Amino acid sequence: MENINKLDKNNCTGCRMCEQICPVKAIEMIENKEGFIEPRVNEDKCINCGLCFKRCPQLNDVKNNRLDEIKVYAAKNKNVKEQKESSSGGIFSILANYVLENKGIVYGCAFNSNLVAEHIAIKSKEELYKLRGSKYIQSNTQNTFSEARNDLNNDKLVLYSGTPCQIAGLKAFLDKDYDNLITVDLVCHGVPSPKLWKKQLEELERKSRKKIKKIKFRDKDSHNWEDYGFSIVWEDNKNKYIPSGYSPYIKSFLEGKICRECCYQCKYSKEERVGDITVADYWGIEKEYPDFYDKNGVSAVIINTKRGELIFEKINCKISYMNTTLDNVKKYNTNLRNPTIRPTDRADVYKNIENKNFRKYIKENLKYKKELKDIIKNKIPDKIKKYIKGVLKNGV
Ligand SMILES: Cc1cc2nc3c(=O)[nH]c(=O)nc-3n(C[C@H](O)[C@H](O)[C@H](O)COP(=O)(O)OP(=O)(O)OC[C@H]3O[C@@H](n4cnc5c(N)ncnc54)[C@H](O)[C@@H]3O)c2cc1C
Secondary structure, three states, X not given: OOOHHHOOHHHOOOOOHHHHHOOOOOEEEEEOOOOOEEEEXXXXXXXXXXXXXXXXXXXXXXXXXXXXXXXXEEEEEXXXXXXXXXXXXXXXXXXXXXXXXXXXXXXXXXXXXXXXXXXXXXXXXXXXXXXXXXXXOOXXXXXXXXXXXXXXXXXXXXXXXXXXXXXXXXXXXXXXXXXXXXXXXXXXXXXEOHHHHHHHHHHHHHHXXXXXXXXXXXXXXXXXXXXXXXXXXXXXXXXXXXXXXXXXXXXXXXXXXXXXXXXXXXXXXXXXXXXXXXXXXXXXXXXXXXXXXXXXXXXXXXEEEHHHHHHHHHHHHHEXXXXXXXXXXXXXXXXXXXXXXXXXXXXXXXXXXXXXXXXXXXXXXXXXXXXXXXXXHHHOOHHHHHHHHHHHHHOO
């Protein structure tokens, strides 16, 4: 057996590199019991070429031409509308705009019409809203690695964005350096299962007896960027905001309970990055550089390669930025130092997810309870919360 079946499935990220590289299409991606996809080889079709495991980024290291001196910035998009529609400081949108203005193609994660997160390609600025903003679920890369290779071979400028394991998957798939490729990786806490996400959506729809049309994580229209709640637009165009403590899904995500198994041993939760440019939330900015704090979001931007440096020089006129250090960013951003810690009860988290109704599931598996502080927080109107915050900060 000379194929990807060699890989311990708990170490698989589901990037789809092996499926895309297989010359005889012997690999199929199958949903496992937790709702994550993983490869299964059809041994009858397999020709034992070994490409899948020789290239697998979990079994082999992917190189990056790292600058001797990486550059690190606190940054925010000068276009406040774009900044507000993004999860952090809106730097991804500036990079994407640059590529689209140069007739390039941008790959990233979007919700499809069933609110499933998947990677797509866009060619125009009008479509950029689809990729903007974090979707806190594992995104399916579909066949975007093959599509991106075609675009690169046709001399198109390509920006590919995603979690570091997806960028590593793309690079392993390409196995060659392209001057026309820019990669952007995110600092990543870990990815929850699309199946659990679907269950959370079904429960929301069941309770309200309405279909959900749109979801926005960390909606800054009503809340600051630090808030992990999400807003819903129903089919009748009414809105609802779900605070993070009121969503068993988000609460469990933040507690690190529902990540894919491989995330707890993530190779990329460290300062050496896999993308040309890394973007993240600049947590702790209010302590490090209070004057640069912005309630609409601040990004940490790490320039890892010469290509990243060249692009940043082209776009920096669109950004308010200041120099900082990796140590400053790492201080408050744990996933730049180490993977999310696996809670002892992780093994049971997804058990019987298939068979239980959501209410039973969150009680028994996620051990979710609304906390008093969240109930109080949710009852106090935002205006009063702001007033209390002001009093605590500045005195009466
Ligand atoms: C699952 C997940 C976990 C994260 N964990 C952390 C963390 O621990 N610490 C931290 O500092 N930052 C984390 N981030 C990154 C952060 O939320 C912002 O995405 C990032 O700072 C970029 O923000 P922006 O304002 O520049 O652009 P935005 O417009 O907010 O970013 C959009 C970008 O995110 C990509 N994207 C969105 N959802 C996904 C997804 N599901 N899978 C792959 N790519 C996706 C899009 O392709 C696009 O490139 C995480 C993001 C995701 C998706």
